[in-house]
Amino acid sequence: MTISLMRLVLSALLGLVLLGAGPGFVTEGRSQGAADIAPAVARFAADSYSDTEAGLAALALSPNPQAAAIVDAVGDGRLMFDPATKTVYVKTKAGGLTDAATGAAVTTAPADLKTVRLNNRVRRAVEAAAGALALASPDAAKRIDAAGAVFKSRDVAALPALDAAIARERDTDVKAALAQARAAIILTKVDAPEAERIAATKLIVDRGDQEALALLAGVPADASPALRTAADAGIEKINRSLAFWNVAQNIWYGLSLGSVLLLAAIGLAITFGVMGVINMAHGEMVMLGAYTTFVVQELIRTKAPYLFDWSLAIALPLAFLFTGLVGIVIERTVIRFLYGRPLETLLATWGISLMLQQATRTIFGPTNKEVGAPSWMSGAFQLGQLSITYNRLCIIIFALGVFFALLVVLKRTSLGLYVRAVTQNRRMAGAMGIRTGRIDALTFGLGSGIAGIAGVALSQIDNVSPNLGQGYIIDSFMVVVFGGVGNLWGTLVAAFSLGIANKLLEPFAGAVLAKIALLVFIILFIQKRPRGLFALKGRAVES
Amino acid sequence: MLEFLGRTTKGIGALAAAAALAASIGAANAQETIKVGILHSLSGTMAISETTLKNAMLMLIDEQNKKGGVLGKKLEAVVVDPASNWPLFAEKARELITKDKVAVVFGCWTSVSRKSVLPVFKELNSILFYPVQYEGEESERNVFYTGAAPNQQAIPAVDYLAKEEKVERWVLAGTDYVYPRTTNKILEAYLKSKGVKSEDIMINYTPFGQSDWQTIVADIKKFGSAGKKTAVVSTINGDANVPFYKELANQGIKATDIPVVAFSVGEEELAGIDTKPLVGHLAAWNYFMSIKTPENDAFIKQWQTFMKNPKAVTNDPMEAHYIGFNMWVQAVTKAGSVDPDKVIDALPGTKQPNLTGGVSEMLPNHHITKPVFIGEIEDNGQFNVVWKTDNLIPGEAWSKQLEGSKDLVADWVQLKCGNYDSVKKVCLGTATK
Numbered sequence A: 001m002t003i004s005l006m007r008l009v010l011s012a013l014l015g016l017v018l019l020g021a022g023p024g025f026v027t028e029g030r031s032q033g034a035a036d037i038a039p040a041v042a043r044f045a046a047d048s049y050s051d052t053e054a055g056l057a058a059l060a061l062s063p064n065p066q067a068a069a070i071v072d073a074v075g076d077g078r079l080m081f082d083p084a085t086k087t088v089y090v091k092t093k094a095g096g097l098t099d100a101a102t103g104a105a106v107t108t109a110p111a112d113l114k115t116v117r118l119n120n121r122v123r124r125a126v127e128a129a130a131g132a133l134a135l136a137s138p139d140a141a142k143r144i145d146a147a148g149a150v151f152k153s154r155d156v157a158a159l160p161a162l163d164a165a166i167a168r169e170r171d172t173d174v175k176a177a178l179a180q181a182r183a184a185i186i187l188t189k190v191d192a193p194e195a196e197r198i199a200a201t202k203l204i205v206d207r208g209d210q211e212a213l214a215l216l217a218g219v220p221a222d223a224s225p226a227l228r229t230a231a232d233a234g235i236e237k238i239n240r241s242l243a244f245w246n247v248a249q250n251i252w253y254g255l256s257l258g259s260v261l262l263l264a265a266i267g268l269a270i271t272f273g274v275m276g277v278i279n280m281a282h283g284e285m286v287m288l289g290a291y292t293t294f295v296v297q298e299l300i301r302t303k304a305p306y307l308f309d310w311s312l313a314i315a316l317p318l319a320f321l322f323t324g325l326v327g328i329v330i331e332r333t334v335i336r337f338l339y340g341r342p343l344e345t346l347l348a349t350w351g352i353s354l355m356l357q358q359a360t361r362t363i364f365g366p367t368n369k370e371v372g373a374p375s376w377m378s379g380a381f382q383l384g385q386l387s388i389t390y391n392r393l394c395i396i397i398f399a400l401g402v403f404f405a406l407l408v409v410l411k412r413t414s415l416g417l418y419v420r421a422v423t424q425n426r427r428m429a430g431a432m433g434i435r436t437g438r439i440d441a442l443t444f445g446l447g448s449g450i451a452g453i454a455g456v457a458l459s460q461i462d463n464v465s466p467n468l469g470q471g472y473i474i475d476s477f478m479v480v481v482f483g484g485v486g487n488l489w490g491t492l493v494a495a496f497s498l499g500i501a502n503k504l505l506e507p508f509a510g511a512v513l514a515k516i517a518l519l520v521f522i523i524l525f526i527q528k529r530p531r532g533l534f535a536l537k538g539r540a541v542e543s
Numbered sequence B: 001m002l003e004f005l006g007r008t009t010k011g012i013g014a015l016a017a018a019a020a021l022a023a024s025i026g027a028a029n030a031q032e033t034i035k036v037g038i039l040h041s042l043s044g045t046m047a048i049s050e051t052t053l054k055n056a057m058l059m060l061i062d063e064q065n066k067k068g069g070v071l072g073k074k075l076e077a078v079v080v081d082p083a084s085n086w087p088l089f090a091e092k093a094r095e096l097i098t099k100d101k102v103a104v105v106f107g108c109w110t111s112v113s114r115k116s117v118l119p120v121f122k123e124l125n126s127i128l129f130y131p132v133q134y135e136g137e138e139s140e141r142n143v144f145y146t147g148a149a150p151n152q153q154a155i156p157a158v159d160y161l162a163k164e165e166k167v168e169r170w171v172l173a174g175t176d177y178v179y180p181r182t183t184n185k186i187l188e189a190y191l192k193s194k195g196v197k198s199e200d201i202m203i204n205y206t207p208f209g210q211s212d213w214q215t216i217v218a219d220i221k222k223f224g225s226a227g228k229k230t231a232v233v234s235t236i237n238g239d240a241n242v243p244f245y246k247e248l249a250n251q252g253i254k255a256t257d258i259p260v261v262a263f264s265v266g267e268e269e270l271a272g273i274d275t276k277p278l279v280g281h282l283a284a285w286n287y288f289m290s291i292k293t294p295e296n297d298a299f300i301k302q303w304q305t306f307m308k309n310p311k312a313v314t315n316d317p318m319e320a321h322y323i324g325f326n327m328w329v330q331a332v333t334k335a336g337s338v339d340p341d342k343v344i345d346a347l348p349g350t351k352q353p354n355l356t357g358g359v360s361e362m363l364p365n366h367h368i369t370k371p372v373f374i375g376e377i378e379d380n381g382q383f384n385v386v387w388k389t390d391n392l393i394p395g396e397a398w399s400k401q402l403e404g405s406k407d408l409v410a411d412w413v414q415l416k417c418g419n420y421d422s423v424k425k426v427c428l429g430t431a432t433k
Helices: A002-021 A032-046 A049-060 A065-076 A120-134 A140-153 A156-168 A172-188 A194-207 A210-217 A225-274 A282-303 A305-333 A342-364 A390-412 A414-424 A426-431 A436-458 A470-483 A488-528 B002-030 B047-066 B086-099 B111-124 B154-164 B178-193 B214-223 B238-250 B294-307 B316-335 B340-346
Strands: A079-081 A088-091 A097-099 A380-383 A386-389 B033-039 B074-080 B104-107 B128-130 B143-145 B169-175 B201-206 B230-235 B260-262 B282-285 B351-353 B359-361 B373-377 B383-388 B408-411 B417-421
Touching (some): A032 A049, A032 A065, A032 A079, A049 A120, A065 A088, A120 A140, A140 A172, A156 A172, A172 A194, A282 A305, A282 A342, A282 A436, A282 A470, A305 A436, A390 A488, B047 B074, B074 B086, B086 B104, B128 B316, B154 B230, B169 B214, B178 B201, B201 B214
Parallel strands (some): B033 B074, B033 B104, B169 B201
Antiparallel strands (some): A088 A097, B373 B383, B408 B417
């Protein structure tokens, strides 16, 4: 054991010397597989970023099957070395230890192992090396990823491997990706023939995205005129198509912002819109919903981790019930004594909102809580030049789902009928045998419950902190007032039009001015149409 | 039922202990004590950051009392809650100085809160230690700045990016208030003096608590695709950071493509985020919890024991309070009195070992010398230090980069002036600022 270890040390040290002499030097006395990567592996024990980088670059060109494992290990922080003997080890995902150069399992782990450190330069080298190594992967998706990595790194050293990969590739999609990667290298390679570089420009232009633009813009001004012209023409072409996609993107962002506004405002559309209660504690209901999600996730993490992907689905009904209950309690204990006194209601609910905030702060602490995203809500997909993130898409669908469910409840159920009856003419409804007090409590509970489920969704995109609700209260009132108090459809239209208008303004005016402009617009609009976009008609309005 | 009974008795035990504690505090009150005011928000938006500092101060005072207090007297902490309400900061400061007769106040986080209490400290002639990195352009006789001035955080960070990451295009993104605006003005002037063209600088401001970052992140992505290496210098305020980093991750921007260097994101802020998508993004501070020195190890252990939480994290402003508090203790011991005038005179020149292996000194301009570290975020919520300055950097009250402030000198020892115009040879006094 000790002898083999000694030999390894020696070979590693020897390798370090040899690397200076030039790679590809064949040493005798050791198995061929270990020999060709030993010098590269030894560099990882030097504990310097530039040595690690050099080691990675050398590994990227190696056909040795150990190379990929080592590169992966560097990226994950699983590559260790013994500072005393300078031996490098890979910690496997299962927790075992193998010798990096040979791949042989190590049974007795030496003490004081240090991890090979990472910084951004090393991370870039890892990406490039992993890309170059994965070009030969049997999995087509991995080969496409690899092509993407090479496209980004533009590492000239990867060119032979890339050419070989293109030659043996059968899959057309992968082939196209590989060709683009090759074009990227050729374009940046100063000593490549001009005709080839111009041909590469064409391939890059076909790609048509921001990265292609970056690549073309990077062609130096002192390049040959023909190449420069081709690049400039390409830039113009890409810019034209991107201008269209930009508008599409802004509208998509607007829809997404609109869905968030809708979610935040929809509960208020019930408590303020339908019932007429100026409910300043609405934002805190959203916050309580988000904290419910946090508590559910904490329980799942400790008790049943396999349920994690379902955590949001489990949190939804719980958040609805919990915040609904809080809403009912608030209505029964405070608000019902204040009907018809808007100023007192405003002050009382504002007080309640402060109390709820501070209570949350006392129980959970003032810091943000981490609410994780289930795996199916992370990531993005490409639609043309539009990158659509799953969590935003889910929130849009969810907001619309909640909206229509609420509409059905109000229009098609007996509770909805009672709610409408009580809000339109309380005394008449009472005379018909409807228990108006009970309906008031249930309606307020419904509005609060919906704010709670909005909190579950918003926990995915915002901070879960005691201040969560404050950020939404003004926006919510803005949407409800703009849409027309008491009109659900108005809330929907208002949320989406404000969202889209905001996002179309933002690129020109900046985030701060866009928001101010919208507020000014709404103030002017309310002057002209005090009842909002869709005014209710009928007796309720006159009274 | 039995368990319930057990819990009740435990509760009674705790009550008894609390009563005993109260009694002992009462007894301590009977002797003469030196009162130390703590002015940090425990409720409202800033509670997220300031609560920790209050606890850190309690720990430091507790520790000092175990060593026998100061001048033979025990220290007594007076905690007030200004509730993230800027005018209330001034009221509470007045209350601390006039009613509680505190010898010194440790407090404030935002620049607005500091500006709000300034007149009170000047009028009543008391001492404030301010522990947070700030925009500079200020030096007051009654205030000691233990956080970083822009030249101790922002400028070294930009130098690092330009040198190590070869950054040529800059996005200066910040929340719309005084600290980011001034810092970005200084940075813009600095970058231009280094030959960066205006079209390679993008400045963006967002409202407090911004949660929808889609457009801005898309803009950053677009700005970064001009063929030059791009980085974001972020002065985005606490709460808005989480959605910002989430959006970066969502749109697939990694630290290896466009690194973000932040001046307001520390260990405490990272505790509430899933840091996996953030790995490699940077922060510039004068202290990181991950720095291995005997002093720091001891401090972390002490803090975790005090908080009864083995996972409690330490951060940069806590170290600033550690340095400031110990400097104050030294100055009081040297002056032999807690009289503000004597302590203010004794403070410049005091030296205190910081937690990262150096010795910080209080300068005549009431700022201190500090080392600067650049750390990369790791997946465990800690920072991996990738760069540090060779020496401790003296804090500059007045930026060398800004017109109108580059000629100003702050010196409370020789010149007795916070804004001495070295060209006109005159102290501008309090009239201008």
